[in-house]
Amino acid sequence: MKTIAVVLGARPQFIKHAPVSPHLRKYFNELIIHTGQHYEKRMSEVFFKELKLPTPILLRRGIKFSTPSKQCEGMIDMLKKTFSKHKPDAVLVYGDTTSTLAGAITARICNLPLIHVEAGLRSFNYTMPEEFNRVITDHCSQLVFAPTKDAVKNLKKEKCLAIIKTCGDVMFDAFLMAKKFNSSRKLTINKFYFLTLHRNYNVDKLSYLKKILYAVNKLDKNVIFSIHPRTKKMLKSAGIPYRNYENIQFLKPLSYFDTHLYLQHAECILTDSGGMQKEAYWHKKKCITLRTETEWTDTLKGGWNHLCGNHFNEISKLIGIxxxxxxxxxxxxxxxxxxxxxxxxxRRMLRL
Structure with a gap:
């Protein structure tokens, strides 16, 4: 049986691989490699348990380097050793994180076929690390899966040499898993907005973060804020207590199914996440994206998603549309x- 090395490292990748994993295990020896990019229990272990993913090979718990490039370099070094030991026949990566890029580069170095799920997405903001990661990964790949027609157009325009397939979005399969799990679950609260923040340009600049929270705190409904460790760290280091924001209820990072329970009952979603823009759409919820651009441009059609940019005082107005x-x-x-x-x-690519 041939071996597929699946390189994961961040919470969205655990989610994306969850519906793929059972099908993959029917025909391949599945070697899940966790880079340690997201390593806290609520950002990693909880997801593996809830989504019933096999125990991964954990390269390193909490890779801490001074820059993303140093982090990627460390991952590549460890992945090369792991590939050398386990000798996979192909490498599978998802999305656009540092772990994605490290997996792609290592596959290229080791002369292994690379498969990229969620290919061809472009925000055209080349200052975003994610944009760089996804472009390089696409052009390192032998087989890519584009979730939309626009993604296919982007790949063809760039003359991507990989085999391009459109098989839909794996996150929709994961969404259906969550919907089924939550079908009989209830929330004791209602009439609230749901907020997530994790992008470096929103979180690492304290002035930006304070502006967002100030604007959100003034909204007409309570705000449930599932706070990312990165955001929590920034507020703590700045000495800003949660009690400064009376209209915001701060929650620890939620599990995947719990997140969808809140999305299902929220009046509107406020986020800088890529995946959550789609999840809001599937729940038929209005989404305000706290970014100047999106790789999921189709969600903007019909006013289901609005780009807020840095005009945070416009959030209330956008919610009303x-x-x-x-x-x-x-x-x-x-x-x-x-x-x-x-x-x-x-299977077809590997002739099984």
Whole structure:
């Protein structure tokens, strides 16, 4: 049986691989490698347990380097040793994190076929590390899976040499898992907005972070804020207590299913996450994206998603704009079963 090395490191990647993993294990020896990029229990271990992912090889708990490039270099060094020991036949990566890039570069160094799920997405903001990561990964790959027609167009425009397939979005399969799990669960609160923040340009600049929280604190409904460790660290180092924001309820990082329970009941989603823009769309919830651009441009159609940029005082106004129900497309990112189709294409590539 051939071996597929699956390089994961961040919370969104654990989620994306969850629906793929059972199908992959039917035909391959699945070698999950955790780079340690997200290593805290609530950001990693909880997800492996909840999503029933096999125990991974953990390269290092909490890789701490001075820069993302140093972090990537450390991951590559450890991945080379792991690939040398386990001798995989191909490497599978997801998304656009530092772990994605490290997996892609190491596969290229080791002359291993690379498979990239969630390929072709472009925000065209080349100052974003994620944009660099996804472009390089696409062009290192032999097989790529693009979730949208626009993603395919981007790859063809860049003359990407990989085999390009459109099999839908694996996150939709994960969303359906969460929807089924939460079907009989209830929340004791209602009429609230749900907030997440983790991007470096929103969190690492204290002035920006304070402006966002100030604007959100003035909204007409309570705000549930699932706080990322990075954001928590910034507030703590600045000596800013949670009690300064009476309208915001700060929660520890939520599990995947719990996150969807809150998304399901929220009046509106406020986020700088890429994946959550789609998740809000699937829940038919209005989303305000706290960024100047998005790689998920299709969500902007019909007013289901709005880019706020740094005009945080406009958040309340944007929330008040009703989306166009007639322009909602339930199959915008494909139908269920993308995970199974992806594994089928991997089998064809490796001639199984």
């Amino acid at each position: 009703k989306p166009n129900e007639r322009r909602y497309n339930k199959n915008l990112f494909g139908k269920s079963g993308s995970s199974k189709r992806i594994v089928g294409e991997i």
